[in-house]
Amino acid sequence: MRAKILVAGATGDLGERIVKALIAKGADVVAIVRASSEAQKIEKLISMGANVIEVNMADVNDLAKACSGVSCVVSALAGLQDVIVDAQSILLEAAVKAGVPRFIPSDYSSDFTNLPEGENRNFDLRKEFHKKLDKADIASTSIFIGAFSDILAYNTPFFNQKNQTIGYWGDDPDWKTDFTTKDNAAEYTAAAALDNETPAKLNIASIQVSANDMFDLGKKIKEKEFKIIPMGALDELSAFNKKERAANPDGENQLYPRWQQSQYMHSMFSVRHEKLDNNRYPEIKWESAPDIISEI
Numbered sequence: 001m002r003a004k005i006l007v008a009g010a011t012g013d014l015g016e017r018i019v020k021a022l023i024a025k026g027a028d029v030v031a032i033v034r035a036s037s038e039a040q041k042i043e044k045l046i047s048m049g050a051n052v053i054e055v056n057m058a059d060v061n062d063l064a065k066a067c068s069g070v071s072c073v074v075s076a077l078a079g080l081q082d083v084i085v086d087a088q089s090i091l092l093e094a095a096v097k098a099g100v101p102r103f104i105p106s107d108y109s110s111d112f113t114n115l116p117e118g119e120n121r122n123f124d125l126r127k128e129f130h131k132k133l134d135k136a137d138i139a140s141t142s143i144f145i146g147a148f149s150d151i152l153a154y155n156t157p158f159f160n161q162k163n164q165t166i167g168y169w170g171d172d173p174d175w176k177t178d179f180t181t182k183d184n185a186a187e188y189t190a191a192a193a194l195d196n197e198t199p200a201k202l203n204i205a206s207i208q209v210s211a212n213d214m215f216d217l218g219k220k221i222k223e224k225e226f227k228i229i230p231m232g233a234l235d236e237l238s239a240f241n242k243k244e245r246a247a248n249p250d251g252e253n254q255l256y257p258r259w260q261q262s263q264y265m266h267s268m269f270s271v272r273h274e275k276l277d278n279n280r281y282p283e284i285k286w287e288s289a290p291d292i293i294s295e296i
Contacts, residue, residue: 005193006030006070006100008077008091010050011041014108015076017186018193023049025190032057032066057087063094070095072102072193080255084125089132096138104193105133107142108185110178111203114271119238120263121245122255141198145185146178146205147268149287153296157231157265159214161296164224167231168211169269176213177268178205181287191281202280203273207289221293237266 005022009015010031022029031050033042034057045052056062067073073095077083088105095103105126112123133140152159157167158177168175184206192198209217211228218226231237244259251257278286 002026002028003071003194004028004030004069005190006032006067006073006095007050008032008073008075008088009106010045010052010076011037012076012078014078014182014186016041016045017182018074018076018189019045019050020048021187021190022193025194027190027194030066030070032063058090060090060094060097063091064097067095067098067100070098070100071196072104073100074104074189074193075106076108076189077106078255080122080253081125084122085129088129092133092136092138096136101139102193102196102198103133103136103138103140104189105129105140105142108145108148108189110146110267110271111144111201111273112267112271113201115267118242119270120267121252121260122263123267139198140200141192142201143185143189143192144201144203144273145180146208146273147180147264148185149179149181149206149292151264152179152292156261157229158211158268159218161218161222161224164218164226165229166211166214166218166226167229169231169234169237169265171230171233173211173228173230175269176208176210176272178203178208178273179292180204180206181292184284184286187284188281191284195281202277203275204278205273205276206287207292208273208276209289213289217289217293221290234266234269237262241266 005027007019010019019029029050031045031052032055053066055066155162215226241262
């Protein structure tokens with residue numbers, strides 16, 4: 001009998017990749033969508049082989065019907081308080097009501113359990129949701145990926161091709177930061193959703209690279225001489241982020257205001273995976289640093 005997995009947020013970039021990976025692994029996939037979802041995205045999910053069900057995300061009973069017979073609920077929802085806390089909480093309640101044994105929350109990030117409150121607004125929202133998840137009568141697994149490797153193409157202070165600079169915070173240019181491609185994250189999530197013995201946390205990374213590593217990669221792959229720049233102490237960055245957040249309250253209603261982007265930089269240099277769980281699913285082929293840098 002094939003496993004039945006429900007995916008919330010399936011019309012999003014990561015969610016769609018998770019659906020694709022689950023179907024490739026032989027799972028029956030239920031993709032829940034809102035009435036307002038784009039028809040083109042729904043049609044794509046159907047063409048992939050997913051069973052698309054339109055639901056009212058605010059209706060526990062409606063969601064519980066969609067969860068019937070499901071062995072794991074995977075959330076790839078993205079948003080602020082109304083999504084990460086409120087909508088996920090209703091989805092969690094529905095999963096418990098339907099007797100779903102396992103739940104994978106939308107925690108694709110650095111391991112925020114090792115970060116203090118107030119350092120990253122988006123991570124604090126996930127912590128708030130976990131206060132409910134940890135008390136719920138359901139097993140859960142968070143998949144921590146560090147940062148998505150896409151950001152390496154955004155000319156952030158860590159890797160700025162335009163200015164040919166590589167920045168790091170703290171006093172160690174060999175501090176390894178964690179990056180995972182969306183395809184690797186999706187395939188790993190699919191494997192975890194089909195694995196009934198997952199622990200509460202799984203830490204993965206396609207690559208772990210430092211400022212010095214990026215210098216070498218830039219020289220070898222991009223054939224450019226980058227300049228490594230010490231950006232200052234982490235406590236100074238933390239103070240700057242808090243000052244910027246207070247001065248720009250409109251950002252509270254934006255998913256990625258400038259101060260939130262800077263908070264992610266702080267998180268990247270504050271926590272890292274000391275041990276990876278990449279080998280849990282040996283069939284996954286992890287993308288390499290040269291491959292990722294070459295694609296930028």
